Amino acid sequence: MPLSMLFGMLAVMLILSAFFSGSETSLMTLNRYRLKHLVKLKHKGAIKAQALLQRPDRLLGLILLGNNFVNNFASSIATVIAIKLYADEESSIAIAAAILTIVMLICSEVTPKTLAALKPELLAFPAAWIYTPLLKIFYPIVWFVNLFVNLLLKIVRVDVKKNHQHTLNKDELKTIISEAETLMSHRYQKMLMSILDLETATVEDIMTPRNEIVGIDLETSLESIIEHIKHSPHTRLPVYKKSIDRVVGFLHLRKVLLLLNMDDFDKQTIISLLVKPSFIPESTPVHAQMMRFKDEKIRIGLVVDEYGDVQGLVTMDDLLQEIVGELITEDVTARKQSDGSYLVDANITIRELNRVMQWSLPTEGPKTLNGLIIEFMETIPDAGISIKLHDYPLEIIKRDEHAVKLVRFLPQK
Structure with a gap:
């Protein structure tokens, strides 16, 4: 050849x-x-x-x-x-x-x-x-x-007929979404991330804490109640007697504003307009509560613990914000300063702070930044104290007798 x-x-x-x-x-x-x-x-x-x-x-x-x-x-x-x-x-x-x-x-x-x-x-x-x-x-x-x-x-116990390489777990799917920067905006990336987190989120994670609930106390004077109604930034308010644990119902302000100028307007008029309160166990998953709000056609409820004590309040807007975040509300809980630091309201939830700042603070324990700081310090720290909270340096700016109110997160080196 x-x-x-x-x-x-x-x-x-x-x-x-x-x-x-x-x-x-x-x-x-x-x-x-x-x-x-x-x-x-x-x-x-x-x-x-x-x-x-x-x-x-x-x-x-x-x-x-x-x-x-x-x-x-x-x-x-x-x-x-x-x-x-x-x-x-x-x-x-x-x-x-x-x-x-x-x-x-x-x-x-x-x-x-x-x-x-x-x-x-x-x-x-x-x-x-x-x-x-x-x-x-x-x-x-x-x-x-x-x-x-x-x-x-x-x-070696490998079955070639069972090919599982096409399945993704939640963390892998999050990685794919986070790397899709050229295919979608940062806002929509955050929205998809929030949807994936709904499975583990409970109403306790996103509720308005008990001490921040704004409501109407029937034990106060009628003039004070009317003034409160006129200047309230909320459309629905819980009505109670002395304590939020003795809630009577929820008042829709749109129904009562037209009646304020009537001569016979009194507390009984308010009571007649109340809607029966809805109580939500604090461990209820967010996605399950969204379906309950939809099925029962309600938009607000009180979160209670295992003893029936009110721990907070949650609305349909809170649940939607857990998904769409800053698309519907402008974030004012974390404000960037000229030196690169952030002033953060200590009442912010850990989940919201992680979402806004793209951090990874633990969410298994305390639900708010204030609670996380107190758990870490085992006391309420004084203003001016600086600590490193899970690798994030911060300074306590303001506190009162019961809680930390404002902190400054310092730029990471």
């Missing part, structure tokens, strides 16, 4: 080796979620690629069968060429093996695999058209090889 034909055969083997190596990498690195999207769009190459990837053991068996065959055949041809060119057979074979190794490494391994890793669809979809009939032709050989492969895998 002339040398020209041998070199031609060797070149063909190198090209085939490059095809097998590159197609293996491209098929294995295909974005599975983009692949599913293309399948829904009836992309024929994607359909064939997905069918092959349903059983990766068979696909890899076929690819490696072809790759090993062409590599061994290329080595045999290189040996024949070396013997024809050089009289010293032993040294010529060693030189040919070294040269062939370098050429195959560059042309048939690194280059095609790098290209396939960067642009997998460029080679994967055409290769799927080739591998589909080849798998049928060489199926007996592939089946025989995979018989022993699957037996070995079963020893």
